[in-house]
Amino acid sequence: MFRSVLRTSTVRAAFAPRIATFSTSRIIANSISHKVSKGSHVYKYLEEGPKSVKYTAEHEWLASFADESGFVGITQYASEALGDVTFVELPEVGDRVEIGDTIGSVESVKSASEIYSPVAGEIVAVNTALESEPSLINTDPIGEGWIAHIKYDDASAVEASEELLSEEDYDASLEEH
Amino acid sequence: MLSLLRRQLFKSPIVRNQILQQCCISNVQVPFQDDLSAADNDDFNLGDFQHYKESDDIIAMKLELANPTFHNDKEKVVPKPIEAQKENSPFCNELSEVVGIKEPMVFVSKLTNPYLNLAVEDYIYNQMPKPEDPSTNYNRLMFYINSPCVVIGKNQNPWKEVNLPLLNSLHIPLIRRRSGGGTVVHDQGNVNYSFMTTKERFDRFTFANIIKDAVNASNQSKYQLEVNDRGDITTTTQEDGINYKISGSAYKLSKGKSYHHGTMLLNSRLDILGKLLSRDETKLGVVDATNSISSVKSKVTNLEIDSQTFIDAITSGFKESYGLAEEINRGELSLEEQEALEQNELLGLGDFIEANSNSRFARVVTVDDATVLPDAVNQMADELKSWGWRYGGTPKFTHQLSNDKFGFKVKFIVGKGAILEGFELEFIGNESKLISEKKITESFKYLEAFIKNNKLEYTGSNVAGFITNDFISDWVGESIDGTI
Numbered sequence: 001m002f003r004s005v006l007r008t009s010t011v012r013a014a015f016a017p018r019i020a021t022f023s024t025s026r027i028i029a030n031s032i033s034h035k036v037s038k039g040s041h042v043y044k045y046l047e048e049g050p051k052s053v054k055y056t057a058e059h060e061w062l063a064s065f066a067d068e069s070g071f072v073g074i075t076q077y078a079s080e081a082l083g084d085v086t087f088v089e090l091p092e093v094g095d096r097v098e099i100g101d102t103i104g105s106v107e108s109v110k111s112a113s114e115i116y117s118p119v120a121g122e123i124v125a126v127n128t129a130l131e132s133e134p135s136l137i138n139t140d141p142i143g144e145g146w147i148a149h150i151k152y153d154d155a156s157a158v159e160a161s162e163e164l165l166s167e168e169d170y171d172a173s174l175e176e177h
Numbered sequence: 178m179l180s181l182l183r184r185q186l187f188k189s190p191i192v193r194n195q196i197l198q199q200c201c202i203s204n205v206q207v208p209f210q211d212d213l214s215a216a217d218n219d220d221f222n223l224g225d226f227q228h229y230k231e232s233d234d235i236i237a238m239k240l241e242l243a244n245p246t247f248h249n250d251k252e253k254v255v256p257k258p259i260e261a262q263k264e265n266s267p268f269c270n271e272l273s274e275v276v277g278i279k280e281p282m283v284f285v286s287k288l289t290n291p292y293l294n295l296a297v298e299d300y301i302y303n304q305m306p307k308p309e310d311p312s313t314n315y316n317r318l319m320f321y322i323n324s325p326c327v328v329i330g331k332n333q334n335p336w337k338e339v340n341l342p343l344l345n346s347l348h349i350p351l352i353r354r355r356s357g358g359g360t361v362v363h364d365q366g367n368v369n370y371s372f373m374t375t376k377e378r379f380d381r382f383t384f385a386n387i388i389k390d391a392v393n394a395s396n397q398s399k400y401q402l403e404v405n406d407r408g409d410i411t412t413t414t415q416e417d418g419i420n421y422k423i424s425g426s427a428y429k430l431s432k433g434k435s436y437h438h439g440t441m442l443l444n445s446r447l448d449i450l451g452k453l454l455s456r457d458e459t460k461l462g463v464v465d466a467t468n469s470i471s472s473v474k475s476k477v478t479n480l481e482i483d484s485q486t487f488i489d490a491i492t493s494g495f496k497e498s499y500g501l502a503e504e505i506n507r508g509e510l511s512l513e514e515q516e517a518l519e520q521n522e523l524l525g526l527g528d529f530i531e532a533n534s535n536s537r538f539a540r541v542v543t544v545d546d547a548t549v550l551p552d553a554v555n556q557m558a559d560e561l562k563s564w565g566w567r568y569g570g571t572p573k574f575t576h577q578l579s580n581d582k583f584g585f586k587v588k589f590i591v592g593k594g595a596i597l598e599g600f601e602l603e604f605i606g607n608e609s610k611l612i613s614e615k616k617i618t619e620s621f622k623y624l625e626a627f628i629k630n631n632k633l634e635y636t637g638s639n640v641a642g643f644i645t646n647d648f649i650s651d652w653v654g655e656s657i658d659g660t661i
Contacts, residue, residue, distance in 0.1 A: 058432060070428035076345075087332040087357075087470050087572070100432075105331070107382070107470060110358035112331045131468050131572075 025123040032076050032174070033142070034167045036063050041141030042071045053142075054118070054161075055170035061142050062118045062164065068155040071126065071146045074106065074115060077174055079141040082108040088137065091148055095123045099163075103148055106137060115147060119158050125149035190324040226504035269542045271296070273551040276304035278339050279517040279541060281499040283492050284319040287545035291352050291363060296437070296557035297544060299355065302373050303553075307433055317373040318495045318539075326350045327453055330358040330427060330470050334571045337464035338472055340456040342659025343377045349453070356438060358427035359472030362453055366444035368484045370491060372437045379435035381408035381428065388424070388441075391494030392480070392487070399481040410439075412478065421478035442479045443487055450477070459579070462656050466574035466614045492541065500537025564634060576635075579655045583649065584610040585617055589635065589657075597640065598635045600624070612646065637661060 036043050036053055042063055043049055050063040050071075059078035064070040079085070087107040097103055097117040104115045127146050130136055137145040152158050165173065199256070269275055275282070284301055288294050298319055306315045326349055327339050335341060335351055338360040344351060372384040388410055389402045400412040403420070411420040426439035452473070458533065463524045560566055577588040592598040602621065604614050612620075624643035634637050641654030641661045654661030 087468070089332065107330075107332050107357040110356075111272040111381075111430060112355065112424065113430040114432070116432060141596070 008064040009010040017046045026069045030043060031078070032171075034061070034075065034170060035142065037140050037143030040140060040146075042073075042143055042146050043070070045149075052159075054164035054166065056116070056118045056164065056175075058116050060115060060118055062147075062158075063142075064152075064155070064158060069121075070119065070148060070158070072103065072118060072148050073117075073146040074137065075142055075170075076141045078113075079137050079145070082106060082111065082113055084108055088127075088134045088147065088174045090126040090128070091123045092132065093123050093126055097121060097123065097150065106134075117148075117150065118161075118164060119150055120153045122153075123148050129153075186431075191288050201526075207396075220285075222502070222549055235513050240409065240417040267540075267542060269544050269548045271549045271551075272300070272544060272554070273304075273549075275540075275542050276301050277306055279306050279308075279313075279315050279514040280501060281314055281316045281495070282318075282440065283495060283539055284539040285541060285543045286319065286321040287543060289322060289324045289365070290558075291328070291350060292325055292558040292561045293550070293554070293562055294369070295319040295352065296554045297321070297550065297559050299550065300435055300554045302371075302429075302434065303374055305434060307375065312376075314374065314378075314499050316495075316499045317371075318492070319371040319373070321369050321371075322365055322367065322484060323369065325362075325364040325449075327360060327362050328352045328354050329360045330472075331355055331570070332357065332470045333472070333574060334464060334469045334574055335568060336571075336576055336657070337466045337469070337574070338431060338454065340453055340461070341657070342461065342655060344453055345659040347453075351563065351567055354427065356427035356429040356436070357470065357471065359425065360454060361425045361440045362445070363440065364445050364449070364452040366442070366446065366479065366484075366546075368441045368487055370439060370441060370445055372495075374435060376430055376433050376435045379428070379430060379437070380480060381426075381437065384437050385410050385424075387494045387498055388491055390481075391490040395437065395482075395486065395490040397400070397482045397486050397490070400478070409558065410441075412519050419476050422475040423478060423480050425622050441487060442477060442486055443482055444479050446479060447479065460656065461576040462576050464574055464576050466572065468572040469574065482625065492539075496537045496539045500539040501539055547582060565594065568635070578653060579605075580652060583652070585614070587653070589640070591635045594632075595635045597628050597635050599628065616646065617649065620644050620649050 003160070004026070034053070036050055036056065046065050048066065051066055053061060053063045055075060059075045059081075060072055061075050062070050062072055074082075085106055085108045089105045089107075091097070091103045095103075098120045099117060101117045102114050103117045103123070106113045106115060110114050126148050127136075127144075130147070146154065158164070213500075269284075278438070281317075284297075286294055286297055288297065298321070299320055301317055305317050308315050325347075327344055329335055329351065331339055331354060335353075337349060341351070370384075370388070372387075382404060385404045385408050389404050389541050392398050392402050400415075400423070402410055402423070403413050405420065407409055408426065409421050409422055410424040410426075415422050423442045424439045428437050429435065444622060563569075571591075573586050573592050577586055579586040584606075585602055589597060589599045589602070590599045592603070600621065603616060604617075621644060623645055624640065627633060627643050633643070635657070637654035637657035637660040640657060641650040644650035644653055651661050
């Protein structure tokens with residue numbers, strides 16, 4: 001149902017890569033926000049706020065900060081498509097990750113969904129609040145529902161990455177479906 | 178490679194066998210099916226049933242009785258595994274050669290080792306090619322039947338979900354799968370299906386509806402089925418007002434791919450299923466695992482059709498929905514293959530075959546003991562077998578055992594990787610204690626000292642081994658998992 005609503009749209013971004021959307025529950029979303037919520041730990045991590053927020057084709061978001069680190073979570077679109085999150089598997093602090101490595105998983109309504117790292121680096125913090133309150137992924141996916149904080153190996157590579165989408169491109173890719 | 182496959186497709190009894198009476202060696206002959214009463218469970222070493230297998234001679238004799246035409250001269254020239262002869266699908270020599278084929282495909286596993294089946298499923302899933310455009314599909318459907326085992330969801334706690342002492346006494350393996358959801362029991366009366374597609378096409382209802390429609394249309398089962406709003410396949414409402422669940426499903430989503438797999442209760446031993454999943458907390462302790470996924474208990478029943486009928490019906494449903502529309506191009510066939518086709522036509526069987534085959538086509542590949550499995554499958558099976566995955570994958574929890582006779586409670590604190598991190602003793606006000614508080618505390622000293630500096634995996638025998646009082650030690654080991 002969700003998909004067909006989105007499919008009727010004719011908006012198309014010229015350069016956005018094709019993104020696989022998926023719908024595991026029957027929700028109708030009126031509006032989907034891709035912004036980091038203002039009051040959250042992520043937003044307040046550094047005084048000046050995130051330097052940039054980017055998105056992946058697998059529906060992760062990455063909020064980058066001036067200290068060459070970033071927070072990763074899943075987008076509101078993914079959170080709504082998955083339904084009520086009942087368990088979050090977190091990575092270990094100190095783990096080394098490469099682009100595309102699995103850094104955890106989210107379980108919702110009997111489905112286990114893998115989360116992939118959009119960057120290379122080291123896990124410097126994980127959101128342990130999700131252990132007792134996994135529903136934060138539903139209530140505030142791009143904010144208090146962050147999953148891991150990663151120190152980048154190469155911040156300029158993150159900056160230049162073509163795999164990471166801007167808010168406009170990510171949004172357009174969703175509308176495409 | 179392709180031509181090899183095609184040749185197998187036609188050389189193997191696919192065409193002929195569609196005409197021949199299907200002869201099924203069903204699980205009806207296994208004692209697990211009929212011959213054991215509920216009383217057997219604990220008293221008669223029921224674990225042995227999982228090793229029960231009819232000898233090849235008996236199987237061969239049955240086949241011959243049922244269908245002597247199998248033993249014509251042609252069959253004798255190319256001997257095949259006996260079970261192969263009843264199949265109407267090509268056998269797969271090397272799994273790695275077929276998993277990447279860019280067509281919708283059906284895999285039927287004849288393996289019964291649950292670790293291998295789950296590893297093969299994972300491998301087929303990982304190797305499934307991604308379609309280049311949305312109008313094509315390379316969907317996979319796999320069937321497998323496991324020897325008895327208990328399968329927990331990815332993020333579950335086996336101490337909480339399963340009666341581990343009973344499981345261990347029956348030598349039934351505990352398996353942790355990679356998809357979410359709750360605990361299920363597999364046995365030879367249960368067929369597992371696995372439907373794999375893209376992440377984009379994933380939803381919880383599509384394949385459940387295909388199964389429902391296929392079973393209902395077959396008119397073979399005891400019940401008509403429906404799909405509820407959770408995506409569960411149940412019976413229609415019965416006279417007692419209950420919609421009995423016959424299938425437990427679970428899902429996994431990964432990069433660009435997804436699968437929906439599930440159990441289908443056809444002729445399972447539901448009494449054993451119930452016993453393995455129920456635990457008496459007064460004896461086995463209270464497991465507090467608020468962070469892990471709890472199973473939802475449902476009333477279940479058997480569909481009561483044989484497994485081959487079920488597999489055939491769902492395969493047809495899959496072909497109708499996802500099969501290729503085009504006919505196989507005869508120009509590409511070898512001389513031998515064309516001869517095979519012509520021979521059928523000469524015998525006037527062409528129409529018969531056509532009338533009985535689907536209008537859409539999907540390759541059906543059988544995986545059996547003779548199939549060469551890639552190393553990746555064996556590695557995955559080893560990983561699934563490891564204690565670190567099966568038990569160590571449990572989110573942290575506590576397990577409190579209580580003993581009125583000894584007058585105390587012990588709460589074990591179990592951390593990541595199911596490593597024992599600590600314990601708390603609590604004495605229950607009881608005058609007539611068998612063992613004094615001092616002696617109880619003393620008997621745990623060695624355990625306390627050991628876990629301070631060492632990683633102790635939380636098993637009954639590990640923990641019991643460090644408790645110095647034999648009575649307490651035996652009781653703790655029995656309660657944790659029945660190993661002492």
